[in-house]
Amino acid sequence: MRWLAVLLALTLTACTTKMGKDGRTESAVDAKYLLKTEVDRIADTNRAEVMSGLMLIADKLYRRNPKEWKKAGVTSREAALERLKNRFYRSLPELGGLREGQAAALAFSETYTGDRVAALMLGLLTMADAAFEYKEEFYILDGLNENKLYNCARNMEVAVWKLGNDRNAAGELFLLANELDPANRNLSFEREFGRLMGLLDFMAKIVADRNGRTFSRLSQSVVSTIFLPVSFLK
Template identity: 45%
Template structure:
């Protein structure tokens, strides 16, 4: 496995900044992959917003990269957007709405940032909360029904002749990355406090010794 090529921006990034940014990018890729899977199982959704599935995916990717409110979500952001995307009465492209809202929730949990440099901090509790919100969103998607009694979206496939849980596995990767990042940042801050205390305690013992 090879890492990314070195970029000059990395000179003003700490290790924590780099880890956070890499996790953010990986989660965006996972969400785009989930959008593709959902569109394949729910072709009626992409037909609401584009002429082809590929065109719909390009629109979703552009929305994730722009960071601007997505018009069909009526200006709502993060968890408010998720609530609307998962509302049974929502009539727009639910795949796009769901993926854009998930991404916006993750970005908001990272302080609204997509790139991270020195002095940029991330609240571990917010990232942890985002992971729990992804779990809740997945549960709602799997259990809630439209007024006609149909699933909001066809996602996992479990039947007597076939079993496809690739959607849930990919969503689990997003949750796992968020949890790992929250744990990493919590430990990082904890170690910083311990290191400071150690330096204070050890300071009296670090007097220079005579050399003659």
């Protein structure tokens, strides 16, 4: 933190000023901008895109599975989405404090009777939170871990596989997602998950380069059916 304070002081000193139309001086360069490297700005955008993409998927899942948000006792789909968005401030008591992979796995458990969309999406959102070190903005001294980002991307693959394959005892999918009927084909879920995987893999490669480590996407012939750890990685 002391280095950050010194850097901030130097940055503020280095800023030139110009005269505004109202006669007041304006900073010619945003000091906050100077505290960010190109990688930091990419990380800001990448994180925002991943989070908004996950919320879009949550909205789509609730639209296809309206009975799920009703299980949580909320009044609307919008209220259910708000619970996910405010996950740091409001608990989801039906999950018993579970997060990341443990929460996501509940969505595909035969014995779970709660909101399956909330379980899956809170799990994925908290994985992404952990992958981005629980930060919303990144600065010069902030660091990310490429393995966390990589595992988060692979967990998106696991979610896609489970949505299309995991079924209850009656042979029904736990959650409806992609529509494979040739007369009404809809692969929007798979496309959005694919976009998020690409963003996370791209960020993992950039972070590895920044950290001076080699990184290559491991080839997987079969997608794992188990969610990988994220927050516990070093």
